[in-house]
Amino acid sequence: MDVINGMIGGFAVALQPVNILAALAGALIGTATGVLPGLGVLGAMAILMPLTFYLSPVSGLIMLAGIYYGAMYGGSTTAILLRIPGESGSIISTIDGNEFARKGRAGPALMICAVGSCIAGTVAVTGMSAMMPTLASIALKFSSPEFCALAILGVITLVRVTSRYVVRNLLMVVFGAAIASIGVDHVVGSTRFTFGTESLSLGFELVPVALGLFGISEILRVVQSGGGFPKSQSVRLREMMPSRKEWSDAWPAIMRGSGIGFIMGLLPGPASLTSTFASYAVERGIAGKRKKEFGKGAVQGFAGPEAANNAVATSALLPVLSLGIPFTPNVALLLGALMVHGIQPGPLLLMQHPDIVWGLIASMYVGNVALLMLNLPLVGIWVQLLRVPQHILIGVILVISIIGVYSVRSSGWDLAVLFIFGIVGFVLRQFKFDLAPIILGLVLGPVFEKAFRETMFLGRGNLDIFITRPISATLLAISVLVLVAPFALRPLSRRRRAALEAPKIPEPRGERAHSGGTKEQELGGSRGD
Amino acid sequence: MNKSSWPVTKWQVTTAVVILTLLGVGYTIEAIQLPLGDPPGSGSASAPLLFGISWVLFGIIVLLRPNELFARGESIDEAEPEDDGFPDWPSGEGGRKLILLLALSGLFLVAMLHLGTIVSSFLLLASISWLFGGSLRQSIFTSAAISAAIWFIFIYLLQMRLPAGILI
Numbered sequence: 001m002d003v004i005n006g007m008i009g010g011f012a013v014a015l016q017p018v019n020i021l022a023a024l025a026g027a028l029i030g031t032a033t034g035v036l037p038g039l040g041v042l043g044a045m046a047i048l049m050p051l052t053f054y055l056s057p058v059s060g061l062i063m064l065a066g067i068y069y070g071a072m073y074g075g076s077t078t079a080i081l082l083r084i085p086g087e088s089g090s091i092i093s094t095i096d097g098n099e100f101a102r103k104g105r106a107g108p109a110l111m112i113c114a115v116g117s118c119i120a121g122t123v124a125v126t127g128m129s130a131m132m133p134t135l136a137s138i139a140l141k142f143s144s145p146e147f148c149a150l151a152i153l154g155v156i157t158l159v160r161v162t163s164r165y166v167v168r169n170l171l172m173v174v175f176g177a178a179i180a181s182i183g184v185d186h187v188v189g190s191t192r193f194t195f196g197t198e199s200l201s202l203g204f205e206l207v208p209v210a211l212g213l214f215g216i217s218e219i220l221r222v223v224q225s226g227g228g229f230p231k232s233q234s235v236r237l238r239e240m241m242p243s244r245k246e247w248s249d250a251w252p253a254i255m256r257g258s259g260i261g262f263i264m265g266l267l268p269g270p271a272s273l274t275s276t277f278a279s280y281a282v283e284r285g286i287a288g289k290r291k292k293e294f295g296k297g298a299v300q301g302f303a304g305p306e307a308a309n310n311a312v313a314t315s316a317l318l319p320v321l322s323l324g325i326p327f328t329p330n331v332a333l334l335l336g337a338l339m340v341h342g343i344q345p346g347p348l349l350l351m352q353h354p355d356i357v358w359g360l361i362a363s364m365y366v367g368n369v370a371l372l373m374l375n376l377p378l379v380g381i382w383v384q385l386l387r388v389p390q391h392i393l394i395g396v397i398l399v400i401s402i403i404g405v406y407s408v409r410s411s412g413w414d415l416a417v418l419f420i421f422g423i424v425g426f427v428l429r430q431f432k433f434d435l436a437p438i439i440l441g442l443v444l445g446p447v448f449e450k451a452f453r454e455t456m457f458l459g460r461g462n463l464d465i466f467i468t469r470p471i472s473a474t475l476l477a478i479s480v481l482v483l484v485a486p487f488a489l490r491p492l493s494r495r496r497r498a499a500l501e502a503p504k505i506p507e508p509r510g511e512r513a514h515s516g517g518t519k520e521q522e523l524g525g526s527r528g529d
Numbered sequence: 530m531n532k533s534s535w536p537v538t539k540w541q542v543t544t545a546v547v548i549l550t551l552l553g554v555g556y557t558i559e560a561i562q563l564p565l566g567d568p569p570g571s572g573s574a575s576a577p578l579l580f581g582i583s584w585v586l587f588g589i590i591v592l593l594r595p596n597e598l599f600a601r602g603e604s605i606d607e608a609e610p611e612d613d614g615f616p617d618w619p620s621g622e623g624g625r626k627l628i629l630l631l632a633l634s635g636l637f638l639v640a641m642l643h644l645g646t647i648v649s650s651f652l653l654l655a656s657i658s659w660l661f662g663g664s665l666r667q668s669i670f671t672s673a674a675i676s677a678a679i680w681f682i683f684i685y686l687l688q689m690r691l692p693a694g695i696l697i
Contacts, residue, residue, distance in 0.1 A: 054689060168597045171549070171587035178556055178580045185573045192573055193559055223626045223661075224619040391661035392671055395654040398634060399679065403646060407689045415638055419631070430616055431542050449576035456570030463570075 003129055010358030013058060014366050019359065022059040023367040026066020028374055033067070034074020035382045042436060043218060044071040045333050046210035047397065050404035057341040058356050062363040064337050066370070068330060069313045072272075073117055073371055076306055077382055080109045089272035089309035092280045096294065096301030103297055107240035107379075112247075112299065113306045114375050116254040120307035121368035123258040124265065124314035129361055131266075132350065135322040139347035144454035145466050147325065147346075149475035151448045154327045156479045157267075159437065160486070169437045176441025177448065179204045186446065187453060199413045206336040208405045208417040209442060213435045215401045216422025219394055221429060240376065242299075250303040253283050257304035261311025266319065271312045272328060276305035314364055320345055321357055324447065329436040332443035340408075535618040539599055546598060550588030557581030626661065633657060646684070646691040651676040 013019060033044035048067050052060035072089065079090035080097035093113075100109045142150070159169040182193040183203025194200040242250065257279040264275040283300040284291055294301050316331050324346035326332035338345050343353060350357050375382075405418045425435055459465030467473045560581045566572020591597045619627045633656055640649035654672035659665055683689045 165597050167587050167590045167594065171584065171591055174580050174583045174587060175549070175553075178553075178577065178584060181577045181580060188573060190573060192563055192577070193556070220627055220630070223630050224623040389658075389663060391658045391663045391668075392654075392675075394630070394661065395657035395672070396675055398630075398657070399637075399650045399653060399675075402634070402637065402641070403650075403679065403683055403689070403691060406641070407683070407691060410690065412638075419634065427545070430537050430618065431545050445576070445580070452576050452579070453566070453571045456566070456568060456575060459568075461568035461570050 003133060006133070006354060006358040007129055007362060009354060010360075010362030011365075013355050013359030014062065014362035018055075019059050019062050019363060020366060020370075022055060022063040023066045023363050024370045024374070026063035026068075027070040027073075027367055027371045028066075028378075030067035030070020030072075031074040031077075031371070031375060031378075031382065032070075034071030035077055041068065041071040041075060041330050042210070042333065042439065043214035044074070045330065046207070046214050047401055047404060049210075049333065049337055050207055050407050052337060053340060053408060057338075057343055057353075058359045060341055061334075061338065061356060061360055062367075064334060065317070065360060065364065066367045068334065069117075069121065069310065069364075069367060070371060072310060072313050073114070073375060074382065076113050076117070076309070077110060077375075077379070080113065080302070081106060089276050089312065090306075091273070092276045092305045093302045093309075096296070096298045097306075099295070099297035100299065100302065105242075105246075105297075108242035108246055109302065110379055111240045111376065112242055112250045112254075112303050114372050116250065116257070116303050116307040117310040118368045118372040119251075119254050120258040120261060120309075120311040121314055121364060121371075123255075124262045124311040125361060125364045125368070127262050128315055128318050128364075131318060132322065132357065132361065135318060136347060136350040139322045142323065142347060142471065143469075144451040144458060145469050145472040146475065147323070147451040148448060148455055149466065149472040149479070150323060150325045151444050151451070153475050153479045153482070154325055155440065155444065156483050158327065158440065160482050165434075166483075169434055172434055172437035173441040173444075176438035176443075177445030178441075179209065179438075180442045180445035181449065187450065199416075202411060202413050204417055204442070205408065205414060206333070206340070206439075206442060207408050208414040209421050210333060210336075210439055211401050211405055212418045212421025213425035213438060215397060216418060217425030217429060217435070219397055220422060220426040222390065223394065240379070246299050249299040253279075253300040253304035254307040256282060257307030257309075258311045260304075261308030262315045264308070265312035265315030267327075271316055272309055272330070275308040275312045279304040279308035317360075321349055321360075322347065324349070326440070326443060329439045332440050335447075336443045535620045537616065537618060542598060543592065546588060546591050550585060550592065553581060553584030553588050557585055629660060630657070633660075642692050645693045647676050647680050650679055 014023070029048060030044060033048060034041060045064065045067055049064060052064045052067075054060075055063060075090045076093055076097070079093040080101050083094045083098040097109055097113070100106075155170070155173050159166050159173065180203075183191060183201055185192055191201045257275075260279045260282065261271070261275045264271040264278065280294075280301060283298075283304045284294050287294065287298070287300065290298070313330075316328060317334070320326050320331050320335050320338075324335070324344065326335045335345055343349070343356065401418065402415065405414050408414065428435060455465055465472075466476060557578065560574050560577035563574035563577065564572040565574045565578075569575075618624075633653060637649050637653040640652060644652075651672050654675055655668045658668035658672060663671070684691060
């Protein structure tokens with residue numbers, strides 16, 4: 001009953017003209033920005049985030065969520081048409097999606113993705129509506145130690161699953177968290193790490209840092225490389241309808257992908273990426289004799305993963321709204337925007353701001369329909385956008401970034417931070433460092449610090465409190481397991497691999513030592529952890 | 530590799546991580562001087578100390594493990610294919626353009642406060658477009674149209690408080 005009442009209230013908020021407009025505008029400009037190669041979802045959100053600060057909290061959040069899933073959809077468009085994934089969740093679509101488009105079926109591929117995104121989004125929103133009150137009540141059992149443990153689990157899972165370079169990415173997370181601690185200590189109001197300067201006491205705000213790392217550094221990279229945009233497959237509106245066979249292949253994959261994405265979005269870790277791989281593996285696994293079509297333009301090979309990716313975009317908001325802990329950098333940015341609006345996400349959010357929570361959920365229904373209605377007729381425009389000359393795009397992104405940063409608090413310091421982090425981001429990219437963990441650290445750092453200090457206060461300075469409370473002890477145990485298990489299991493997997501390769505030894509070809517042995521060394525040597 | 534290319538070397542990567550780690554040491558030393566609070570751990574120093582110690586520790590581990598130090602891509606936020614080496618530093622034409630862009634951006638920041646957002650946006654857009662390959666006519670017309678759109682969206686529609694400069 002609570003859910004139905006909540007949804008009625010939510011629709012009353014979401015269907016206000018200003019909020020419909022915010023959802024539409026968010027989806028539209030999110031898609032437009034997501035289509036631009038290189039920027040990605042995080043870059044698109046960072047550039048457009050300041051716009052949302054000029055709206056009411058609920059309208060701003062609706063618009064930002066629209067930008068988020070609009071950019072996700074835009075990323076898929078470039079993955080299919082250009083083989084350039086807009087973000088990590090679209091990587092798998094570049095394989096079969098682009099192959100399908102190369103067969104002259106670019107339009108149907110985009111149509112399947114758009115409809116699949118809409119269905120997946122709606123499935124995820126329905127699940128989210130049903131689970132929100134339950135999860136919020138579970139979240140009320142969480143206190144400071146549990147939030148600390150959850151933040152640690154989220155970070156460790158993210159860096160463990162997404163990259164081979166675990167310590168490198170952990171270094172970036174703590175670097176981000178350390179940056180966030182500079183300036184005013186929000187618990188006691190004193191300043192720290194300022195060296196007596198007024199500028200540093202203003203601290204490092206999320207908007208200039210994120211925009212510098214993802215907007216300015218990307219512009220610098222484009223200018224340095226001097227490369228133009230690749231040529232896209234052409235798409236005509238009247239050629240967009242998939243055939244009956246393509247539909248019948250697509251819709252079961254879309255439904256399965258939606259389910260996989262929804263569940264994986266609720267778990268700590270980079271669900272946007274892992275869910276697409278899981279969906280691809282499932283589709284390939286059940287394909288039977290049609291398995292050989294995968295990699296050559298199988299409809300299921302992009303319909304399922306795209307649906308999973310979009311379901312994650314919605315369900316990943318659930319941990320943020322109910323627990324206040326983001327598990328991915330994209331959602332971390334959303335959390336940061338909520339805080340800028342003066343809203344503290346967490347267990348009390350549903351009680352204190354039901355209009356925002358239910359309004360946001362209801363707006364996702366609106367947003368999903370808006371995405372479908374806007375993206376199909378406008379697909380020609382998105383493709384044209386890729387043909388805007390680079391010398392114009394560079395200037396536009398630069399001006400919007402500067403104006404966006406300046407508009408937040410009219411601070412010259414923020415503009416300096418924008419360019420400092422633009423250059424820092426450019427240099428770190430040259431050294432192949434990931435920038436996304438910095439954002440995660442920047443947003444999670446203050447959340448972790450507040451929870452940690454409260455925990456220390458509760459435990460009278462004793463760290464035992466983390467292991468004497470069952471939930472935090474379990475979360476920390478899982479964190480240790482996630483971090484250590486691959487190391488512990490490595491000898492076992494080596495032994496198993498050796499056992500599997502053992503029968504090949506007596507082969508009389510004389511090639512064993514050359515191929516098998518070298519490959520084994522390569523595999524062992526390339527693992528960074 | 531062409532004559533003017535300037536590749537990122539392993540020595541540079543090592544130096545960068547050493548600098549990053551030393552910054553962590555500085556941060557930790559500064560954090561030690563902050564109050565730890567009563568009960569211990571509830572003061573300003575607690576989280577920064579944790580961050581600082583982890584920062585230094587992770588920095589040292591990265592330095593000691595060649596696979597972590599000389600990582601070859603595989604990023605979270607973007608689909609960067611694993612490649613064989615590090616990208617080149619900007620040099621030649623690319624380097625000149627990069628410096629030009631940063632210089633123009635610096636001028637824009639100064640001009641924005643004196644000439645106002647719209648006039649300086651027009652000047653920046655037109656100069657970037659022209660210097661980076663557009664024709665003068667196309668650069669002027671496009672920049673004027675984009676500046677008008679910026680005024681409409683940011684100042685008229687969103688009522689942002691941006692420097693008006695000479696347009697007051």
